Each structure stands twice: as structure tokens, then as C-alpha cells.
Amino acid sequence: MTRLLSIGTYGEADTKALDEMGARFVPDLDAACALDDAARADVTAIAFKGSGSFDDAAMDRFPGLGLIANFGVGYDAIDVEAAEGRSIAVTNTPDVLNDDVADLAVAMWLMQGRRMLQADAHVRSGTWAEGTPFPLNRKVSGGTAGILGLGRIGYEIADRLAAFKMDIHYWSRSPKKTPGWTYHADPQSLAADVDFLFVAVVGGPETENLVDGRLLDALGPDGVLINISRGSVVDEAALLDRLERGALAGAGLDVFADEPRADPRFAKLDTVVLQPHQASATHATRGAMGQLQRDNIAAFFEGQDLLTPVV
Amino acid sequence: MTRLLSIGTYGEADTKALDEMGARFVPDLDAACALDDAARADVTAIAFKGSGSFDDAAMDRFPGLGLIANFGVGYDAIDVEAAEGRSIAVTNTPDVLNDDVADLAVAMWLMQGRRMLQADAHVRSGTWAEGTPFPLNRKVSGGTAGILGLGRIGYEIADRLAAFKMDIHYWSRSPKKTPGWTYHADPQSLAADVDFLFVAVVGGPETENLVDGRLLDALGPDGVLINISRGSVVDEAALLDRLERGALAGAGLDVFADEPRADPRFAKLDTVVLQPHQASATHATRGAMGQLQRDNIAAFFEGQDLLTPVV
Numbered sequence: 001m002t003r004l005l006s007i008g009t010y011g012e013a014d015t016k017a018l019d020e021m022g023a024r025f026v027p028d029l030d031a032a033c034a035l036d037d038a039a040r041a042d043v044t045a046i047a048f049k050g051s052g053s054f055d056d057a058a059m060d061r062f063p064g065l066g067l068i069a070n071f072g073v074g075y076d077a078i079d080v081e082a083a084e085g086r087s088i089a090v091t092n093t094p095d096v097l098n099d100d101v102a103d104l105a106v107a108m109w110l111m112q113g114r115r116m117l118q119a120d121a122h123v124r125s126g127t128w129a130e131g132t133p134f135p136l137n138r139k140v141s142g143g144t145a146g147i148l149g150l151g152r153i154g155y156e157i158a159d160r161l162a163a164f165k166m167d168i169h170y171w172s173r174s175p176k177k178t179p180g181w182t183y184h185a186d187p188q189s190l191a192a193d194v195d196f197l198f199v200a201v202v203g204g205p206e207t208e209n210l211v212d213g214r215l216l217d218a219l220g221p222d223g224v225l226i227n228i229s230r231g232s233v234v235d236e237a238a239l240l241d242r243l244e245r246g247a248l249a250g251a252g253l254d255v256f257a258d259e260p261r262a263d264p265r266f267a268k269l270d271t272v273v274l275q276p277h278q279a280s281a282t283h284a285t286r287g288a289m290g291q292l293q294r295d296n297i298a299a300f301f302e303g304q305d306l307l308t309p310v311v
Numbered sequence: 312m313t314r315l316l317s318i319g320t321y322g323e324a325d326t327k328a329l330d331e332m333g334a335r336f337v338p339d340l341d342a343a344c345a346l347d348d349a350a351r352a353d354v355t356a357i358a359f360k361g362s363g364s365f366d367d368a369a370m371d372r373f374p375g376l377g378l379i380a381n382f383g384v385g386y387d388a389i390d391v392e393a394a395e396g397r398s399i400a401v402t403n404t405p406d407v408l409n410d411d412v413a414d415l416a417v418a419m420w421l422m423q424g425r426r427m428l429q430a431d432a433h434v435r436s437g438t439w440a441e442g443t444p445f446p447l448n449r450k451v452s453g454g455t456a457g458i459l460g461l462g463r464i465g466y467e468i469a470d471r472l473a474a475f476k477m478d479i480h481y482w483s484r485s486p487k488k489t490p491g492w493t494y495h496a497d498p499q500s501l502a503a504d505v506d507f508l509f510v511a512v513v514g515g516p517e518t519e520n521l522v523d524g525r526l527l528d529a530l531g532p533d534g535v536l537i538n539i540s541r542g543s544v545v546d547e548a549a550l551l552d553r554l555e556r557g558a559l560a561g562a563g564l565d566v567f568a569d570e571p572r573a574d575p576r577f578a579k580l581d582t583v584v585l586q587p588h589q590a591s592a593t594h595a596t597r598g599a600m601g602q603l604q605r606d607n608i609a610a611f612f613e614g615q616d617l618l619t620p621v622v
Contacts, residue, residue, distance in 0.1 A: 011447070099452045103475065107421035110414055114593075116586065120428055123585035124578040128571045136322070139593035141410045163474030164414065260439045267435040274434035275427065282425075282450035 003042060004297060005062075007032050008049030008071065014290040018047055021294065028052055033061045045069065045297050048078070051259070056082040067300040069293045072280070073097055073153075074230060075310055076203035083311075090310040091296035095152060096288040097280035102156035104279040105198055105228045106164075108252025111273045112224055113140035113196075118270060138249075141165050146194035148187055148211070149201030149229070150176050157198050157228075169194050187211075191218035196226065203230030213238035216248055224250045228279045231257040240265050243272065254279045314353060315608060316373075318343050319360030319382065325601035329358055332605065339363055344372045356380065356608050359389070362570065367393040378611040380604045383591070384408055384464075385541060386621055387514035394622075401621040402607040406463060407599040408591035413467035415590040416509055416539045417475075419563025422584045423535055424451035424507075429581060449560075452476050457505035459498055459522070460512030460540070461487050468509050468539075480505050498522075502529035507537065514541030524549035527559055535561045539590045542568040551576050554583065565590045 006015075006023040015025070024039070026032045029052035033040075043062050048054060049071035059065065059082055068078055070092045083090050111117060115137045121127075122134045141164040147154040150172040158168045158181060168181040171190040175183040184190035187210060191197055197219050201207045211225065211234040219225065225248065227234055236257040242248040243266075250271035256262040259277055266274055280286065296307050317326075317334040326336070335350070337343045340363035344351075354373050359365060360382035370376065370393055379389055381403045394401050422428060426448045432438075433445045452475040458465045461483040469479045469492060479492040482501040486494040495501040498521060502508055508530050512518045522536065522545040530536065536559065538545055547568040553559040554577075561582035567573040570588055577585055591597065607618050 099476065100450055103421055103450075103452050104425060104427075107418060107425060107427060110418035111422060111427065114415060114418060114589070116415075116418060116422065116584070117428065117431055119586045119589055120584055123573050123587050126575065126578070128587040129573060129575075131571065134587040134589050134592065136592050136594050136597055137589070139411055139595040141414050160471075160474045163471045165410065260442065262434050262440060264437065264440075267437070273427070273431055275430045276434050276439040276445040278425070278430055278445050278448070281445065281447050283447050284450040286447055 003044045003301070004047065005032060005035075005043045005045070006047040006049075008047075010049060010071075010290070011286065013287065014294075017290065017294055021297065023047060029054060029058055033058055045300055047071065047293055047297060049293075051077055054078040059083065059086055059088065067091065067297065067306075069296045069300075070310075071289055071293050074203050076230060076232070078310075080311055089300065089306055091293070091306050091308050092310050093289040093292040094308055096292055097285050098153050098156045100282050100285045101153050101228050101279040102160055104254060104275065105157045105200075105226050105252070106160045108228075108254070108273045108275065109145075109161075109196055109198070109224070109226050110140060112226075112250045112252045112271070113138045117273065140196075143167070143196065144169065144194045145196045145198060146170065146184075146190045147181075148190065148197060148199045149207075150178070150181075151200060151202070153228070154198070154200035157200060161198075166196075187215055188218050191215045191223070192220075194219070195222055196224050199225065199227040199229045199233055201229055201233055203232050207233045209233070209235045211235065211239070213242070216242050219248060221247055222249050224248070224252070226252040228254045231255045231259060236263060243269050314355045314612070315358065316343060316346075316354045316356070317358040317360075319358075321360060321382075321601070322597065324598065325605075328601065328605055332608065334358060340365060340369055344369055356611055358382065358604055358608060360604075362388055365389040370394065370397055370399065378402065378608065378617075380607045380611070381621075382600055382604050385514050387541060387543070389621075391622055400611065400617055402604070402617050402619050403621050404600040404603040405619055407603055408596050409464050409467045411593050411596045412464050412539050412590040413471055415565060415586065416468045416511075416537050416563070417471045419539075419565065419584045419586065420456075420472075420507055420509070420535070420537050421451060423537075423561045423563045423582070424449045428584065451507075454478070454507065455480065455505045456507045456509060457481065457495075457501045458492075459501060459508060459510045460518075461489070461492075462511060462513065464539070465509070465511035468511060472509075477507075498526055499529050502526045502534070503531075505530070506533055507535045510536065510538040510540045510544055512540055512544055514543050518544045520544070520546045522546065522550070524553070527553050530559060532558055533560050535559070535563070537563040539565045542566045542570060547574060554580050 004023040045067040073094045145166040147170040150170040171184045252273040254275040315334040356378040384405045456477040458481040461481040482495045563584040565586040
């Protein structure tokens with residue numbers, strides 16, 4: 001009897017652990033939906049690590065489903081409202097990845113401002129050795145940073161930036177308890193007041209294209225956008241347009257509208273730092289995420305309270 | 312009458328400001344020493360921005376010299392003892408560059424650990440778009456960092472690292488007042504206890520090859536060396552040997568033994584981040600350094616106390 005279905009590609013340790021829990025493995029949601037009726041009817045819990053859309057129609061295929069345990073903090077691939085309507089619980093893996101994601105956000109900010117990709121190439125190519133000096137660049141610490149979405153990850157980013165003597169501004173649905181950071185009631189006002197804007201909102205329909213052309217114009221030609229949230233939050237056409245025109249100083253992007261097919265126009269820009277959605281991709285953190293996903297599944301099977309339910 | 316001689320290559324703004332102070336310009340110390348006797352005899356102050364060795368013999372050529380105003384915090388190119396013997400004052404430009412240097416140190420640490428150069432290339436080349444995932448890498452925050460030399464720059468590095476939840480250890484000639492950081496009485500003990508070692512001592516004969524093969528072995532195969540101090544502090548042959556053998560996990564280097572001719576063996580390694588001695592090379596900071604150099608010169612000419620004398 002298959003009670004647990006694993007959807008997606010897992011690492012060796014996670015695969016072994018899920019196997020020990022009796023999981024059946026399929027590579028993606030399409031393959032899951034294509035299982036025969038009997039196999040699908042048995043499934044009560046799904047370990048989900050996919051970018052496919054786990055919508056109403058997909059849930060229809062699993063009549064006995066009681067839990068979708070998502071691998072990752074962002075669960076925008078799952079229609080949570082549909083799940084709620086069917087009494088399917090949804091869990092994610094928050095918090096364990098906050099530090100890694102904040103680390104990468106700060107690193108992209110520093111790399112972009114100090115032009116460290118170009119500087120490494122300047123040494124590596126021998127250009128420096130031939131006597132060509134590397135141009136002066138931009139001081140980043142001591143400036144003004146805006147956090148768009150002061151959730152757990154946004155807070156970790158802000159806390160690191162504070163150690164770089166940054167003046168911290170943020171937008172959130174409501175003011176939060178902070179060590180004196182400046183609240184903005186709307187994203188536009190935030191973007192207008194800062195040099196560096198860090199996108200840390202959750203993905204999904206509510207934040208789609210929140211960072212649009214108008215907001216990027218408020219950030220302005222000295223502004224830099226750092227995104228570790230979701231590609232969907234940014235109007236990528238507007239972003240590319242402004243980067244190509246120099247109407248924005250630069251960007252650090254770990255996420256893209258259509259992953260992994262990052263728009264090739266980004267690759268032509270030397271004012272951007274590009275990362276392959278790797279913010280949480282360390283051995284330690286992915287290990288902790290897998291463990292939390294399995295702990296939620298185990299709690300479900302044992303009829304105990306879920307550790308990190310989404311709703 | 313040339314009272315002020317400018318040695319080195321300055322940016323436009325600094326050149327203009329030194330010109331307004333009546334400076335005569337030469338590109339390097341050799342050219343300065345080659346000026347005719349009358350020109351040299353007139354010189355009472357030198358604005359020095361050079362990597363040449365300002366030694367006893369060079370000082371002999373300027374019998375009326377009263378001040379060497381160094382551009383930069385590191386003045387290891389100047390024989391301070393010889394200067395003192397001749398009552399030549401020496402000034403440098405401390406503090407104004409601390410933030411930039413600490414920023415670059417932390418950035419190299421993050422980039423090396425999270426393999427961000429390789430990750431950027433993975434996106435830019437289209438490899439990610441073709442479906443090849445980027446390998447998991449190393450979590451850096453929450454680890455253990457050692458600061459070799461807890462001066463002003465070392466302190467700024469440590470303070471930033473603390474925001475990344477690092478456990479901070481340090482070596483210094485004597486224990487300092489810190490927020491609970493762990494003191495080590497010798498560099499060897501420091502290196503043995505940490506994963507990431509940040510070199511922040513001053514250059515010069517006293518620290519030459521302080522980071523030798525034995526210390527790198529104490530740092531070990533999981534260890535990473537970050538150097539924003541001087542190339543002379545590290546035994547580069549020992550470092551290259553360990554990096555090439557994998558006996559050290561990696562390095563972030565802004566300084567090299569023979570600048571700008573960084574050993575081409577470094578360029579072959581993908582475990583290192585290489586920077587062209589650009590730690591203080593931002594418009595804002597270089598501007599502040601030039602101003603402080605000139606303020607020292609002006610104070611000297613006006614018979615006032617020097618702002619930042621070295622001794």
C-alpha cells in the first residue's frame with residue numbers, strides 16, 4: 001500500500017529517508033497524476049518538491065489525500081484554498097533556510113556594488129598584471145536599504161545590513177517591532193527613499209508584479225534591486241528595459257520569471273549578479289528542509305499536530 | 312619654489328586639489344629621486360602614493376623633507392624608523408577606509424563559500440536553462456570565524472560577521488575589549504579553532520609570512536583564508552601548494568605578494584575569489600583618503616598638529 005507519494009527530484013539522503021518511510025517515487029506532478037487509479041487512491045500524504053501547479057484538478061486525482069508536505073518555504077505552486085476546501089493540510093519548511101537566503105541576498109548586494117565579478121575576471125585574465133588598474137566603484141555600506149516584505153527572511157536580511165551601517169527602511173502590511181527601522185505604508189514610498197531594494201515578500205497572486213516599472217523608476221538610476229523571493233514578484237520586462245537603458249544601476253537576482261530559463265538578455269548585462277535559485281542550496285540547509293518535510297509527514301501519519309502548517 | 316611633491320598616480324579630483332596646493336607631480340619614487348638637486352632641495356612635504364620602497368637612500372635625496380603623507384592606511388613602503396631618525400613626520404589615512412575594506416572581506420567570504428562566481432557563470436552560460444542544476448554548496452553563516460589582527464579593520468570585519476551569527480575568535484598582541492569574542496594568544500591556536508580565517512594585521516617585516524604552511528595546515532582542509540591585509544603576510548607558495556592539493560578549502564584574496572602580478576597559478580583555481588587590491592577602491596572612500604592626506608599636508612605647512620601621524 002502506498003500511503004506516501006514523493007513528487008520531485010530529491011538528493012541521495014532525502015531519497016533514502018523517504019524510501020525508509022515507504023514512499024513511492026515519481027519525478028513530477030504529471031507522472032503522479034498518471035499513476036493508475038488504485039495507486040492514487042492509496043495516497044494519503046505527498047512529499048512535494050516541484051514547480052508544477054498543484055491545483056484543484058491535480059487534487060481531484062488523489063481522493064484520499066490528507067497532506068501535501070512542501071519542500072521549501074514558498075508554496076505558491078500549491079492552491080492552498082483548494083486544499084483547505086478538501087481538508088488537505090499543507091506544510092512547508094520555513095525558518096531553517098532564513099540564514100542561507102539572507103546570506104545570499106547580502107552577498108549579491110556587495111558583489112553588485114563592488115563589481116566583484118568583473119574584479120575577479122580582471123585578475124584572472126591577467127589584465128591587472130599587465131598594468132591596467134581596476135576602475136573605482138561604489139561604496140555600499142553606510143547607505144540606505146529598503147526591505148520589501150519584513151517577514152522572517154526580510155528581518156534576517158535587515159539585521160545583517162544593519163551591521164554594514166545601513167539605514168534600514170521597510171514595507172510590510174503593518175508596522176513591525178524593529179530596532180528603529182523606518183516603516184513605509186506603500187512600496188512606492190519605500191523605493192523612492194532607498195538606494196538598494198531587497199525583495200523578500202512571499203510569492204503568489206497577491207504579490208505578482210508588485211515590483212513594476214513605476215516602482216523601479218522610483219528606485220531610480222542609482223538604485224539596485226535584489227530579489228531572493230520569487231520571479232513572479234517582478235515585472236521582468238520592465239526590469240530588463242530599465243537595466244538595458246541604465247535607468248536602474250543594477251540588480252542581484254536569484255529568481256526569475258521562467259526558471260530555469262532565465263531571460264538571456266540578463267546574461268548580456270554587466271551590472272547584474274545572476275544566481276540559479278540557490279539561496280537555500282547548501283548541504284546543511286537542504287538537509288534541514290528535508291528533515292522538516294519528513295517530520296511533518298511523520299506527525300501526520302501518527303495523528304499528531306503538524307510542525308509547520310501553512311494555514 | 313616646490314614645497315610639495317606628489318609621487319604616484321592620482322585620480323582627477325585629487326590631482327586638481329594637489330595642484331591647487333602647488334604640488335609638482337612625478338609618477339613614482341624613481342622619478343622623484345631623479346629630479347635635479349635644486350628641485351629636490353626645495354621639497355618639504357611629499358604626498359606619497361606608491362608601492363616603491365621609501366627607504367633611507369631615498370630620504371637622503373630630500374634634505375629639507377619634513378613630511379611624508381601616505382595615501383592609504385598601510386605605510387609598509389615607508390621606512391618609518393629612518394624617517395624618525397631624520398625627524399621626518401609620516402602620516403597615513405586610517406579609519407576612512409575601514410568600512411569598504413571590511414565590506415570586501417565579508418563579500419569574498421560569502422562568494423567563496425556559496426560559489427557565487429561559478430553560480431553566476433552557470434546562469435550566464437545558459438547551463439542552468441538547459442536543465443543542469445547547480446550543485447549544493449556550503450552554509451557559511453552560523454560558523455566559526457577567526458580574525459588575525461583585531462585592529463580597526465579587523466573589528467569592523469568581526470562586527471559584520473557577528474550579524475551572520477558567526478562565533479568570533481581573534482588573535483591580537485593582547486586581549487581587546489570585545490562583545491564576548493574569544494581571544495587566542497597565538498595565531499596557530501586561532502587557525503586550529505576556526506573554519507574561516509580573516510587576515511587583518513598590518514603589513515611590514517613583523518608580520519611577514521605570519522600565515523605560513525604550518526598555520527594553513529592548522530586551518531585545514533575545510534578552512535578558508537581571506538586576506539585584505541598585505542600579500543607579504545602570507546607565504547604564497549605554501550598557500551598555492553595547499554589550495555592546489557585541496558589541503559585548504561579555498562581563499563578570498565585582495566592582496567598578493569607581487570602586485571599587480573598575481574601568481575597565474577591562482578587563476579587556475581575555482582576555489583578562490585581574486586580581487587585586484589580594490590578593498591578601499593570606491594569613489595567615496597578614495598575621495599576621503601585624498602582629503603585626509605591633504606589635510607595632513609595643510610596642517611604641516613601651517614605648523615599645526617598632524618591629524619593622523621603614524622608615529
